[in-house]
Amino acid sequence: MQIKAPRGTYDILPDEAVKWQWMEQVLRETAERFGYREIRTPMFEHTELFHRGVGESTDIVTKEMYTFLDKSQRSLTLRPEGTASCARALIEHSLYNGTLPIKWYYIGPMFRYDRPQTGRYRQFHQFGIEAFGSRSPYLDAEVLFLLVEILKGLGLPAYELHLNSVGCSQCREEYRRKLIEHITPVKDRLCADCQVRYLQNPLRVLDCKEKSCHQAIADHPTLIDSLCDDCRDHYTLVQKALRDNGIEFVHDDNLVRGLDYYTNTAFEIHIPGIGAQSAVGGGGRYDGLVESCGGPSLPGIGFALGLERLLLALDKYKGVPPAEKQVNVFVAVMQDHLEDRAAALLYRLRQQGIAADKDYNQRSSRAQMKLADKLGAKYVILLGEDEVKGGFVTVRDMKTKEQRKVDQEGLIPFLQERLDNC
Numbered sequence: 001m002q003i004k005a006p007r008g009t010y011d012i013l014p015d016e017a018v019k020w021q022w023m024e025q026v027l028r029e030t031a032e033r034f035g036y037r038e039i040r041t042p043m044f045e046h047t048e049l050f051h052r053g054v055g056e057s058t059d060i061v062t063k064e065m066y067t068f069l070d071k072s073q074r075s076l077t078l079r080p081e082g083t084a085s086c087a088r089a090l091i092e093h094s095l096y097n098g099t100l101p102i103k104w105y106y107i108g109p110m111f112r113y114d115r116p117q118t119g120r121y122r123q124f125h126q127f128g129i130e131a132f133g134s135r136s137p138y139l140d141a142e143v144l145f146l147l148v149e150i151l152k153g154l155g156l157p158a159y160e161l162h163l164n165s166v167g168c169s170q171c172r173e174e175y176r177r178k179l180i181e182h183i184t185p186v187k188d189r190l191c192a193d194c195q196v197r198y199l200q201n202p203l204r205v206l207d208c209k210e211k212s213c214h215q216a217i218a219d220h221p222t223l224i225d226s227l228c229d230d231c232r233d234h235y236t237l238v239q240k241a242l243r244d245n246g247i248e249f250v251h252d253d254n255l256v257r258g259l260d261y262y263t264n265t266a267f268e269i270h271i272p273g274i275g276a277q278s279a280v281g282g283g284g285r286y287d288g289l290v291e292s293c294g295g296p297s298l299p300g301i302g303f304a305l306g307l308e309r310l311l312l313a314l315d316k317y318k319g320v321p322p323a324e325k326q327v328n329v330f331v332a333v334m335q336d337h338l339e340d341r342a343a344a345l346l347y348r349l350r351q352q353g354i355a356a357d358k359d360y361n362q363r364s365s366r367a368q369m370k371l372a373d374k375l376g377a378k379y380v381i382l383l384g385e386d387e388v389k390g391g392f393v394t395v396r397d398m399k400t401k402e403q404r405k406v407d408q409e410g411l412i413p414f415l416q417e418r419l420d421n422c
């Protein structure tokens, strides 16, 4: 039986990888311009971190985690997201005692056991940012400016930013009560999942994908009407900062997000036309997360973008700039017994910073030229008996097809000068 990549995973082959490299460069540059620095956390964590951080009643924790016992019977989980790991790292290294806010970004694979489809995988990649240590609404605004700046940097023209406030723990408790009261009389009209979860987590009914649930609770009370004064003021200032800076958004009463740690500002970014999985990113405040992971009371806010979904959007709307060709110079060997000289020359070119390659399959001269062309070589160095005897090489300009003799000594500067002017 042929062994294939596990369901919901895939290979990124070199032609695709160049798109990823370009995209990752835009993400890194933009985050760094906003003062965020990279953090790398392990790909697996103690399972308890996600129970405490992401929340016991979430789909991620109840259904989607890759959890296993290691040889010492410890329960470990492949990270389903990055925020809880960042909170754990911040606590573990006592960084809350240093200068705040702490601003981090990360890029890497995440793992969720979900039904694979276009834009949804079991191993997928996120770019995320997290800022810990300030409740300022202007930090919320900064995070949203950064999100929009990234989409602009990638050249994605169409997106919808949905925004809501899910309040603090007090106003949310009040809202939960109201919502349960509202849902109870119509509970039989809910989908099977919501019938089970509405008592424990009634907010999830708001963002259920089933039409029947939406219809059943159509005139539900809104979160925004239950906010306390502090939370309302905070949300007002975030919205004002966005408007003042020309960032378009829609207030969305049904936006509650699928992870339990959110407080106050919550948002999602959708790109139309990329299929059912149109949410390319989401995030919000999580002022209680650090504490629930065992640290001090320290507010935070962040978001994550799904890189596969961003690529779907790039493929649909704009494409990715063509990648640099693989090599600049190709060494073509005219006689087999000169292979050792060609190998030495190739090594010398590479040591001098010139991207170069050669054939290793005893191709004919013509086939070597074809290979040079395929690899994108701008110059081919021809190495034959005459060249070796005369202490020179023949350099062929692949564009003009011109050939000229260049002595061995002067070869590197000759190539460097021409490549610099390409």
Ligand code: HAM
Residues within 6 Å of the ligand: 080, 081, 082, 083, 112, 114, 119, 120, 121, 122, 124, 125, 126, 128, 129, 130, 258, 259, 279, 280, 281, 282, 283, 284, 301, 302, 303, 304, 305, 306, 307, 308, 309
């Ligand atoms: P999330 O909404 O679960 O949030 O995921 C963020 C993004 O990751 C989604 O919008 C989507 O683009 C992508 N994504 C999620 N699951 C999959 C999947 N199975 N396949 C492909 N892409 C997927 C979080 O993960 C939060 N940690 C975001 C955050 C950071 N909140 C505050 N800080």
